[in-house]
Amino acid sequence: MVGMKKITHTNSNSSEARNGIAMTQIDAIVLAGGDGSIIDPEVSVKGLVKVAGKPMVQWVVEALRKTQQVREIAVVLPPGQDIDEWEHLADYVVLSDGMISENVTAGVKALSKRGHVVVSTSDVPSVSPDAIDDMITQSLQREADLSYPLIPEAAMLAAYPGTERTFFKLREGKVTGGNVMVFDSHQLEYLTEVGQEAFEARKNPFKLANIVGMRFAFKLAAGKLGMQDIEDCLNNFVGLKCAAILSNYASIGADVDKPEDIPVIEAKLAETNKAHSSNSTDDRSVDDDS
Numbered sequence: 001m002v003g004m005k006k007i008t009h010t011n012s013n014s015s016e017a018r019n020g021i022a023m024t025q026i027d028a029i030v031l032a033g034g035d036g037s038i039i040d041p042e043v044s045v046k047g048l049v050k051v052a053g054k055p056m057v058q059w060v061v062e063a064l065r066k067t068q069q070v071r072e073i074a075v076v077l078p079p080g081q082d083i084d085e086w087e088h089l090a091d092y093v094v095l096s097d098g099m100i101s102e103n104v105t106a107g108v109k110a111l112s113k114r115g116h117v118v119v120s121t122s123d124v125p126s127v128s129p130d131a132i133d134d135m136i137t138q139s140l141q142r143e144a145d146l147s148y149p150l151i152p153e154a155a156m157l158a159a160y161p162g163t164e165r166t167f168f169k170l171r172e173g174k175v176t177g178g179n180v181m182v183f184d185s186h187q188l189e190y191l192t193e194v195g196q197e198a199f200e201a202r203k204n205p206f207k208l209a210n211i212v213g214m215r216f217a218f219k220l221a222a223g224k225l226g227m228q229d230i231e232d233c234l235n236n237f238v239g240l241k242c243a244a245i246l247s248n249y250a251s252i253g254a255d256v257d258k259p260e261d262i263p264v265i266e267a268k269l270a271e272t273n274k275a276h277s278s279n280s281t282d283d284r285s286v287d288d289d290s
Helices: 056-064 101-110 129-144 153-159 183-200 205-212 216-223 229-237 261-277 283-287
Strands: 001-005 028-033 070-077 092-096 118-123 145-152 169-170 173-177 178-183 242-246
Touching: 028 056, 028 101, 056 070, 056 129, 070 101, 092 101, 101 118, 101 183, 118 129, 118 183, 129 145, 129 242, 145 153, 145 229, 153 173, 169 178, 178 183, 229 242
Parallel strands: 028 070, 028 118, 070 092, 145 242
Antiparallel strands: 001 092, 118 178, 145 173, 145 178, 169 173
């Protein structure tokens, strides 16, 4: 089932650049579905699990609203949910309970324009506006049809001490995958054909190896895989220009998948809030970059 509600919202984001440099704006989709009961037995939808007093999806939408490069925001989640607390922050609330690829399609169709779109899961409540802007900037600079972030282990552990993540070794060092992607929605129909399988494998390099071939798997096991190898494999699999984006903004991959993740994320949110209260202007200094 797919339904859509448009919210009258004046986007305060400006295409004016930071420091006078013009920036390109794109639209955003937040995927707020998934099984929330794994984290909180009382909440059926993952994006509505509360962290630091707010539903996780609200934290993500608020971060998107503070970016320089996001225009419209569509939130996709299953029907029948209580969304009064945050729905006014989005331009569109799309009711869809399909597979991930179907939910992305529903989100794209709600937006008023086609072009590059940033897609985020809702389970990264500490994601920072700068992290999203950096991902968009790097993706557009690469002129990629599809891009995906990789976060160095050192950056993740420095920003989120005590976090448990899956890291895999590249020639450039150990990395983990992020929860934000940028893609060209003109390629939506083609990407939908391969997107579901690739998305489900995005954080498991061995599942990804199953998709793209044994040569990839052997190089991964030997620690000889590089970011260029990942791009080459994805280019061959997807058939479009793909980019692996190295991001030192760890918040872009700091997701909440289990109850034990919540204290780590809440500590980061408290740290960030304290820094903002002290008139800090450098998000990376308290968020992700060490």
